[in-house]
Amino acid sequence: MSSSPNLYVYHHGEIILLQDAFLHISDLAVQRGYGIFDFFKIQNNVPLFLDDYLARFYESARLMDLSVPFAPAELKKVLYQLMEKNQIPESGIKMVLTGGYSEDGFTPAAPNLIITQQPVSLPPAEVVEQGIKIITYSFVRELAQAKTINYTTGIRLMKEVKAQNATDVLYHHNNVITEFPRCNFFIITQDNQVRTPGEDVLKGITRKNVLELAAKKYPTEAGAITLTDLAQAKEAFLTSTTKRIIPIVQVNDQLISNGKPGSVTLDLLQDLAALENQQAMLNVL
Ligand SMILES: Cc1ncc(COP(=O)(O)O)c(C=O)c1O
CATH class of the missing domain: 3.20.10.10 (D-amino Acid Aminotransferase, subunit A, domain 2)
Known part of the structure; x- marks a missing residue:
């Protein structure tokens, strides 16, 4: 992932610079590859088919027994705040939900939600x-x-x-x-x-x-x-x-x-x- 100094991400309840966002090595995503994500596109500053992507994100979380720390309406607010901050009209947003900081490297803990935004372009x-x-x-x-x-x-x-x-x-x-x-x-x-x-x-x-x-x-x-x-x-x-x-x-x-x-x-x-x-x-x- 690019570490552009101008990109903001959502991490641990805050919108911070990408270069300052770190996950602890005890996260189950690192230890066991346990987590889910979703990715949607933004065109002309509009997230396309957002409700469909959010529904799938919550369904993936349910299937993997991970709880999203927000209700969909609150999550939407965070997404719009991030878009407002980054101002990248043609881009993609990735929401990653991990297994959390596991005590024993196997048992899931409180999931970590990371949201990033990056410019995207269509295939040539x-x-x-x-x-x-x-x-x-x-x-x-x-x-x-x-x-x-x-x-x-x-x-x-x-x-x-x-x-x-x-x-x-x-x-x-x-x-x-x-x-x-x-x-x-x-x-x-x-x-x-x-x-x-x-x-x-x-x-x-x-x-x-x-x-x-x-x-x-x-x-x-x-x-x-x-x-x-x-x-x-x-x-x-x-x-x-x-x-x-x-x-x-x-x-x-x-x-x-x-x-x-x-x-x-x-x-x-x-x-x-x-x-x-x-x-x-x-x-x-
Ligand atoms: C396994 C798999 N199948 C299909 C797709 C395509 O899904 P979508 O059209 O929602 O991007 C993806 C997207 O990343 C995927 O990971």
Whole structure:
């Protein structure tokens, strides 16, 4: 993380400079990798789809038996205070909730809430124009519905992703596809159905938005997708808050269709961008 002297963070009940924010080494996040987080985007000073991200943050905390030290309305106030202080109109806010300062290195204690804000930018246009190559790997995230801080497998595989000249790695188990380490996955079938895995995935907010937008124009389904379905798909793409929609044009050694981003994918990206722009016009600050 950048240690820009001008960035403020929320830590231990206060808004302080990032360079002054420290967590004690007894925190369960350090000792055991125990914690959850969430991340949302701010466009034109407006936090996009904030209620959806907050709902997921509280749900992840519940699933990991961690209690958020604020009710949602109070947490929102803190978020707006931080945004006011930082003044970064195009940015992302990350809320991390850790297992706390554990006496014995295993038993959770009062959770620590850390909130940071950083500038973000969209993926370069050429990534969307060209699409990406991905590789596949057999793995299922533990407690997939929770946005935990455990990205061990994804981080460990980064070297292999690079070695294969790919951009990301798609998890599957017994031939059934789930998600990427940090993104959700979609295919467009030959008869223009928009499909995304329904089980063992994090319910991405971008996934939700794309499903709703797609349902206005195409048959849409959240259910099992196999590697064979992917091999026969007309188009494929990934979704996430920072990446929005990125077309996938190659899986391991196999091209998808003609190896170019598909028209339904690009159409949905336009719709998603329009939805985000529409939200960003509701400038509440
Ligand atoms: C495991 C996982 N799946 C999917 C996503 C995409 O979710 P969202 O669209 O809410 O960013 C993320 C985001 O970080 C993630 O960590």
